[in-house]
Amino acid sequence: MKGEKEMPAKTGKQYIERVDKAKANVWINGEQVTGNVSEHPAFKGVMKTQAALYDMQHDRDKKDYMTYISPMTGNRIGTSFMQPKTKEDLKMRRKMMQEWARYNNGMMGRSPDYINVGMMAYGAAAAMFGKQDEMYARNMENYLEYCREQDLSLTHTLINPQVNRGVNTAQLPDPFIAARIKEKTSEGVIIKGARLLATQGGITDEIMVFPSTLLKQSEEENPYAYAFSIPNNTPGLKFICRESFDYGKSNFDHPLGSRFEEMDTIVVFDDVVVPWDRVFSLGDVDTCNEAYNASNAVVHMTHQVVSKNIAKTEFILGTLQLMAETINIGQYQHIQEKISEVIIGLETMKAYVTASEANAKMDQWGTMTPEFAPLNVARHYFPKLYPRFTEIMQLMGASGLMAIPNEADFHSPIRSDLDKYLQAANGDAYSRVKLYRLAWDICISAFGSRQTLYERFFFGDPVRMASALYNGYDKQEYVGRVKEFLNRSEEVVESK
């Protein structure tokens, strides 16, 4: 290992300057963002938060685990890019990811560590991309190094447009609805069509365009089989945003939406030229289908997800308990039972992560890899838990979730009414409304509803994921035990 050199792990300011300077083609509310994206009302809150995450890499008290020394360059870089070699490395990486997650209360699912750990795994497993052409393996390896040493932020897009899920992509009315390979030239590969749903689309440096839901092994699927990454400002690339859930309100009024609104974007490729050195796989259905699992990217990304969900559950638990204390409902048994459900969820998530780290093993790519089974179960379980958490918040909050005048009301002539009628057993009206506005932003607002949808779907369709779990799980040992038991009881009957 070389000695420690400069520190390219970037600061928040560098993050913002880089994204602003890139001037990606982002559309929102019928208009193209032409000025600095970080000053646009839809993005400025979340970019400020993301900048704060990057600044933690430079915090004197945190930098020893938020960053590490790159064995390749001696640079001090972000820990989420680290290839773990020991169980201690995994723990350090979790500590780093949870530091970020606790800052955003688990409300930013696509903080850059999510893709960084996936990219680390793809880069470590680069050899698997080189089956058809060694160049792809080299590209993958070089790209990981580039992301890591430049501390890039990445969005990603894996899903084809939701036009007709009853047919294969190739059978849609127009073969260029789902983004596909149009042409290969000396410059690179020309891609045309669209993909969904790039969260953080307009506020990152680059986009990773990887395969998702399994492609069928057939000639007609080949143009849809590819993996590449390009800068968000590549000519022809366009991000179409949904309406923003950051309405420009204060932190008091919209405590979460004003800070953590990540945005989701539809990605359009209008004859985008992907340079050859950014192509990791092309027309190779097999490699595309196996990349996610065989590289163990799925395992490392799930390690991030579950670590993040621990922070999110802690925050839900704290909010519920504070609500119970504020209006004095903690003594009722059903309230205790409901909060216990969240405690059980929290302890379960913690146990899954602990087990995955304790049973971690070195994989074939030289990466210390958490045990997948507990993490896999956690990623199936949380989409069921989280909607229940928000339901519990509604059931405990009741009218309190609607008796939430905003900050302007507290600075108006009706203040004395608010102080009198919205006071709480434990707290004045202002702090009680502040808390209940937070609860509203968790379980009712557009921001909160999107969080619930996110937890249900962000890792794939839960129905098909459950089928994959069912089909991949070895059940025969248990079937055998039952058969053995049934036979055993017959023997007892016969011998009587």
Ligand SMILES: Cc1cc2nc3c(=O)[nH]c(=O)nc-3n(C[C@H](O)[C@H](O)[C@H](O)COP(=O)(O)OP(=O)(O)OC[C@H]3O[C@@H](n4cnc5c(N)ncnc54)[C@H](O)[C@@H]3O)c2cc1C
């Ligand atoms: C808030 C949010 C953020 C997201 N962020 C990202 C991101 O950053 N990057 C990214 O790439 N993706 C992202 N996604 C997309 C996510 O990966 C998909 O939502 C998920 O994979 C499900 O795919 P789909 O939305 O196309 O649903 P569909 O596949 O269209 O499913 C719609 C419904 O039809 C059913 N269905 C469809 N096909 C079948 C079938 N074959 N068998 C059984 N049932 C079927 C499903 O069960 C579901 O009920 C995000 C999604 C959300 C909601």
Ligand SMILES: O=C(O)Cc1ccc(O)c(O)c1
């Ligand atoms: O690949 C799939 O089908 C599901 C999937 C996995 C990881 C993601 O980040 C994502 O958005 C969707």
